[in-house]
Amino acid sequence: MFKYFVSKIKTEYIVLILFTILFLLFGPANLFNNTISHHFPHGYLAADSFVHQMNAEALKDIGNSDLMPFWRTGSLKYKTSPVYTPPLSLHLSVLLSETSGIEVYDTVYLQNFLFVLFSILALYLILKRFNKQVALYSLPITFLLFTNKFLSGFTWGQWDMYTGVVFLIASLYVLLNKNLKFWPILLAIFVSAAFMSHVVEAIWAVGFIIIYTLVQLLNKTLNWKTIKCLFLSGLISIMFTFNFLIIFLYLWLPGRKDQITHLVGRSVDSFGYPVPLFNDFGWLTIILIVGVVITIFLIRKKNNIAFLFSIYMFLAGFSFYIGFDKGAQTRMLWPLYLMPLFGVVLYFVFKKILKLKNIWKTLIPLVPIFLIFFVLEKPGSNQGIVSPELWDQITFINENVPDNKIVYYFYGDRYSQWSVLLNSKKTTILANTNDLIESLKNNRIKENYKIFVVGGGNSVGFERTSLFKFEKIDSEEENKGNPISPSLCNFDYFVFDKLSVNPPLVQYNMAIRNKLMENDWFEEVYSNNYYSILKNNNPGVKCVKE
């Protein structure tokens, strides 16, 4: 009976299904507390994640990736500006949200795990062309994507990368299948999608295509037809990416060039996020080192593309030492990219030690899968920056404050990750914490605090004047048209945190609040144990006697 069952269902698929279940249980299920939908953004741990979320919300509201809404610009003057961020992951999350009814803050987060899963299965299938056993043994190491610094890519919001990687790996598959009709079009689709998801993955894809072509040239397996098809693929890619390519070259790149490359390299500690190191693989580092050595001997074998890619992406992770900063971010996906190295070592170990019959040869990779699943520390469910009370406050503002009014926030523990406040979808100002601290030290309540207008980006203050041209609206304007220390009496709503890990600062909050309430045109419109919101019914009238 068992043999009959096995003869009907491939054992390999049983392993893949079990792997998929354990992989999702280990990672997203734990992070999301085994639910898909939540009452508020769950598990968001840093500003970047809210930026992605709110970019997707903006797309859902406006309907396209052309212009930003007023609450996203980070400017009191400019009510819109061109969208310059890669659009594909946003469109994917909104499509999922619109069809399923699940909130965008859930789909935009959860989709990353599905894309990584598909990337793993795609690389598995590519590696399977070399050897099925090696491919099966390569799966367990991917659990490390949810551990230590690798996990921070998900929780800190490096999300575009996870959309780009699935198309990067798909482009390898096309290189392996150049016998397929229309393969240049397929390659163009994947490279274009990588470019419009996260430009870096497209750079890695093009770089690998060049290297793989050179390897074929050295092996004398390259022909003119392939070169012509690659050229055609490039032209089709330009066609697919046309509009975003213009935005990238003429709007995004001029403002970010210095942030991407340096004439000299950077150290791992100089980035704003934890950069994984090779020894973050723990005791598995030894296996990977052995895998690198074995791979060198496999480079000239047939269907070796997965190993070549693995070495390539391993070296890419060091490129920030020679000036390409994005190489550091690539390391977040090393447990995926280095799968083949892990798989080949386990294959040699099990092949020499165990001589098993067919079905058990396929099932034995389940052993390291289960071992790693139960031994490694799983990520815990973390509510993240947003609490039910904060969400209630933000929702109140979203539903009750008119779009033409401005909301002014004073100190709050969570507002260092300012992009969480974009969720109110109103023009939002945040008082500068250092200025508040200085004023507190001087025992002074001021009318003019230094401020930051929540939102922003490189395109604020620009408009698209022609297909290839983006011009600054006001040539003299700095700081996105924002005043540095405007009078708070000019604004409409004020939010005061009542609780904090810094009691002196919230006491100062309350002192400012009480000062404003001395004016009879101020009223409290929202209050609970955590927050108080005041409304100024006479903006422009002096409200602070210093």
Place this chain on the structure above:
Amino acid sequence: MLKNENIKNNELVKLLVLFVISFLIIKIVFYRESFSISFLFVFSFFWNFVFPGFSLLYLYKEKLPFFERFIFGTITGLAIISIFSYYIGLVGIHVRYHTFFLPPLFIIIGIFLNYLIKKDII
């Protein structure tokens, strides 16, 4: 012709089986989630990306195994649907409507490509 019909019907069954398996996986993993949300999530993913992508790669049915076409078809669906959603949004059609016509459009394109291949036109 009968053999091709059998292949086609068999692949549709396989795709539906994959849909059911995907739903069961999602229900097991996210066990605290309601049946309807889990189903809608899987349906949304299949409707928007899996079906269009699989249809487009169906023209490779003689050369590529089913599971490879499922995985890389889905990735093709992710790419093509999102790229076209981007441009159609710029033209003026609100993104909330894209899910109604983009997936069926590419399913039809996939069927049409397969027809052209069968007739040796391309």
